[in-house]
Amino acid sequence: MSHSSPASSASAAPASIACTSLDYVWPDGTTVFDGLQVSFGPGRSGLVGVNGSGKSTLLKLIAGELRPSGGTVRVTGEIGYLPQNVTLDTALRVEDVLGIAGTRAALHAIEAGDVREEHFAAVGDDWDVEERATAALAGLGLGHVGLDRTTGELSGGESVLLRLAALLMRRPDILLLDEPTNNLDLYARRRLYAAVEAWNGVMVVVSHDRELLERVDQIADLRGGEVAWYGGGFSAYEEALAVEQEAAERMVRVAESDLRKQKRELSDAHVKLARRKRYGQKMWDNKREPKVVMGERKRQAQVSAGKHRIMHEEKLAEARERLDKAAEAVRDDDEIRVDLPHTAVPPGRSVLTLRELRLRHGARVDGEFELRGPERIALVGRNGAGKTTLLRTLAGELDAVSGTADVHVPLRFLPQRLDLLDDELTVVGNVARFAPEATPNEIRARLARFLFRGARAGQRAGTLSGGERFRATLAALMLAEPAPQLLLLDEPTNNLDLASVRQLTTALESYEGALIVASHDLRFLESVGVTRWLRLDGGLRDTTAEEVRAEMAGEG
Structure with missing residues (x-):
């Protein structure tokens, strides 16, 4: 090892x-x-x-x-x-994360007139370290981030x-x-x-x-x-996989047909053997031949019948094995079945009202904003624009600097960092925190639909993968009482495999409450039937899917 x-x-x-x-x-x-x-x-x-x-x-x-x-x-x-x-660490400076703090300090000391050898040794040949760092940041769209800023910002x-x-x-x-x-x-x-x-x-x-x-x-x-x-790339992979799966399913059909044929032949063989046995018994009863001849004939018939039966049974076993092998090649990946509670919000019902809202880190909502009925809002904007801050404020996790945010219906918030779970508790134990009235059997029945069956439901949350953690968090929210009529989702497709994204999309399509989704995944946003696009960029303003798509293509 x-x-x-x-x-x-x-x-x-x-x-x-x-x-x-x-x-x-x-x-x-x-x-x-x-x-x-x-x-x-x-x-x-x-x-x-x-x-x-x-x-x-x-x-x-x-x-x-x-x-x-x-x-x-x-x-x-x-x-x-x-x-x-x-x-x-939020106290770290950008230069610390980039690993250039020591080199920069030595460089600045030399520029200030301190010519001790240790400073020259620290700089080495890296005289352009600040230019390289600034270029690296700019290349990833972080040109506005100074080397002396802290990561907490x-x-x-x-x-x-x-x-x-x-x-x-x-x-x-x-x-x-x-x-x-x-x-x-x-x-x-x-x-x-x-x-x-x-x-x-x-x-x-x-x-x-x-x-x-x-x-x-x-x-x-x-x-x-x-x-x-x-x-x-991925498209070529999907195409190759589709061809493979089509061939695998065809092999299963061939193997199933062969298995049916072998079962029929074995059944026919049993009928023939039974007929021979009855005929032999009849000859014995009528004693048409000497006893010793009839005994030898009976013994040979039994040997022949045994061989015949064994041959057909072996063929049947081989056919079953071929079917099992063919079936193994067909993918039947489990997918989560998200049963969202029946939470219809009537059209026109007031769900959320924001007035002159000022958030931490500078984001704001000017005037009055109201969400009514089962609207589906996509919340988009650049990193750092305040999307998560707005959602956390609506969920009651953060206080607004000024103004009001009134939520008129039960809501549930799925945070980006999936930090709702207690790592020391099992999956069942975590869900029980959100649904104290539910019995352990009810919890396990719901968790099975999220692929936590048997021992899986007894796993500690701290041992879960990113996708498993998402499923456990979603299960906890959906089991919670009262059932949500407003769902706030912050980057919900992070950590999900493509099959789970499809399942989440299907679940959200059947959800009848109001929805606010902060996401950079345009394909996902378009698939969940967004009715209104809002951009947070200092203030909150209406936008369109076309504008967002143009930005992604580099036109905006």
Whole structure:
């Protein structure tokens, strides 16, 4: 069992990652990998798979954040790793995150006339460190972020981009990105896409963002502890997968037909044997031949019948085996079934009223804004515009600086950071906090629809993957009483695989309450039937899907 560090000769050899006979078991005994074999070489690889298949775990094993239970991870070259949930100490300055604080301090000391040798040693050849840092930030749309600012002043999306800028400044040989577009606005996503396209080392990116996955060279599909490779981006992968599945389903139909045939032949054989047996018994009863001859004939008939029966039973068993093998190739991935409570809001019913609202960090709502009936509002805007601040204020988590925000119906808020769960409690225990009147059986029945069955429902929340955490949080909100007539969703598609996004979309289509969704995922917003688009950019103003799409395409 080992995780090898880059060798001293790494610069001479091309960068690569090789996982051999890799095992990983969570502390609670859950097996993630059992003998996984996978290698990544030059180029951009998109790592896909259903939630809980081990994508983030594999990146952590490669990055050395986790130790394998068995097998080896061999890495040639320096690694840069961007984790899924970027958390930065809010007191850190931008220069600290970029790793240039010491060099800058030495540079400024020399410029001020302090010519001690230690300062020159600290600077080395990096005299243009500030220019490089400013260029790296500007390249990712962070040109407005000064090197002396603290990270506490940055939004979630800006924090992600800052960490990425720090990685790119280091120029690692290998870049591991785990859901890098989470929390990024459309403008920032374009910057990230450009950085990905310009990358010429080894890259492994875990993402549910189709636009990003179109920009990779190959797709690695992690399923059942094994990796299957597909050339090209996500569309090519989907097409290849569709052809595979069509062939697999055809093989199942052929195998089912063969199984029916073998069952018929076995049945026919039983009828023939029974007929022969009756005829032999009749000859015996009539004693038409000498007893010894009839006995030998009966014995031969029994042997022949036995062989005949065994042959057909073997054929039937082989047909069943072929069917099982064919069925294994057909994907039947479980998908969450989100049953949102029946929460109809009559047209014209006042749901939310905002008056002269001033929020923290400068966002505002001028005049009066009212949400009536089952409206579906898409809340869009650049990172740092205050979308999360507005939602948290509406949910009662933050106080407004001035003005009023009145909610007239029961609401539920699904936060971006999914921090509603107590990591020390089980999934069942967490849901029970929100629904104290529900029985354990009722809770387990609801959790089964979110794919937490049996022992899964007894898992500690702290051991859940990003997608599993989302499902558990959503289950807790939907079981809570009173049922919500206004749903506030903050980047709900973060951490979800594409199948779960489809299920969430279907659930929201059937929801009859009012909805406010803050999201940078234009495809998702259009799929849930948004009736009104609002942009938060200092103030709150109406916009259109066309304007948002134009911004994404770089026209706005």
